[in-house]
Amino acid sequence: xxxxxxxxxxxxxxxxxxxxxxxxxxxxxxxxxxxxxxxxxxxxxxxxxxxxxxxxxxxxxxxxxxxxxxxxxxxxxxxxxxxxxxxxxxxxxxxxxxxxxxxxxxxxxxxxxx
Amino acid sequence: xxxxxxxxxxxxxxxxxxxxxxxxxxxxxxxxxxxxxxxxxxxxxxxxxxxxxxxxxxxxxxxxxxxxxxxxxxxxxxxxxxxxxxxxxxxxxxxxxxxxxxxxxxxxxxxx
Numbered sequence: 510x511x512x513x514x515x516x517x518x519x520x521x522x523x524x525x526x527x528x529x530x531x532x533x534x535x536x537x538x539x540x541x542x543x544x545x546x547x548x549x550x551x552x553x554x555x556x557x558x559x560x561x562x563x564x565x566x567x568x569x570x571x572x573x574x575x576x577x578x579x580x581x582x583x584x585x586x587x588x589x590x591x592x593x594x595x596x597x598x599x600x601x602x603x604x605x606x607x608x609x610x611x612x613x614x615x616x617x618x619x620x621x622x623x
Numbered sequence: 624x625x626x627x628x629x630x631x632x633x634x635x636x637x638x639x640x641x642x643x644x645x646x647x648x649x650x651x652x653x654x655x656x657x658x659x660x661x662x663x664x665x666x667x668x669x670x671x672x673x674x675x676x677x678x679x680x681x682x683x684x685x686x687x688x689x690x691x692x693x694x695x696x697x698x699x700x701x702x703x704x705x706x707x708x709x710x711x712x713x714x715x716x717x718x719x720x721x722x723x724x725x726x727x728x729x730x731x732x733x734x735x
Contacts (some may be wrong), residue, residue, distance in 0.1 A: 511664070531638055542722070551627070551725030552667070565721035599666055611657070612723070614666030 511536055515600050515615035522590050523623050530585045530618045532600030541583040542612065543575060544599040552599055558583055587620075595622045626650045627715050629726035637734050642700040644729050648712030649694065653715040657723065658687060658698050661710045670711075671698070700731075708733045 514533045522528050534541050540559045544552035554567035558577035572588040581602070587594055597619050603613035628647045636642045645657075654675040659667035673680040673687045673696070680687050686699045700707055710730050714723040 549727065551629075551714075551727050552720035552723070553725070557721045567722060601666070611669030611672070612667075614668070616666050617666060 513600060513602050513613050513615035515598075515618050517618055518616065519619045521621045521623060524590055524592060526590050526622075527586065527588045528590060528620060530587075530600075530620070531597050532583045532585070532602075532615060534581045534583065534600075534602035535613045538602035538613070539581050540603045540605060541577055541581065541599045542603070543583070543585045544601065545569075546597040546599060546617070547593075549568075555585070558616070590622045591606050592622050595620060625726075627713055627724050627726040629711075629713055629729050631729050632727070633730040633732065634730045635734060636703050638705060639702045642698075642703045642707065642731055642733070644694045644698040644700075644711050644731065646698075646718050646726055647694060648696075648715050650715070650724075651691075651694065652717060653724075654718045656689060656696050657714045657716075658685075659712045659714060661712065661728070667712060688735075691696075692695070703731075703733045705733050705735060707731060 515574040516531045542557040546552040555569050557565040561577045574586045577583045597617040599617045601614045603612050626649050657672040658670040660670050661667040671682050671687050673689050678689050689696045697735050710728045712728045713726040718724050
């Protein structure tokens, strides 16, 4: 059974650029969630995708967008990068929409915006 | 507005003793609580959860206690082992909701 994998693990961008982060969900999981974790803070919910549709979104601006593909892998896109976007971006998969069980997280993509 | 708070950034405990990690929340509508553990360079891993209809849940060395009137939960680890050294996050949600709301984490250090 393959776990959640994310790529790239580290990347550096400059302000104003765009970035795409990728996530492969765990086998058998149809739901993917993305979280942003700033230094010294807990993860903050960005959005969730279920069967290729966004079905929940946190308090993030529209320049944060995503996709889920038929194989349930997912992308997080961030446009017009700002310095405050520097963070660890975590992808999590789960076998259903509701969060009453565990989420399975990847190791994250650490984004630095200069 | 922090709805889930972990007021201790770090905690140091002797190996073999009990570790107690605390978490407070402000939203009385939360009905499901979870603890996750995170090692450096790894994603968080689920540890244990509790529904608001219970006040205690056990899984091996780990026990979570929920005090709804105080809006407080705690994670007890007995006995503490060196491999328990990690950052522990408390998270809360509403039943069948799609997002977790997390505390800032507590770094647990188990001393040999």
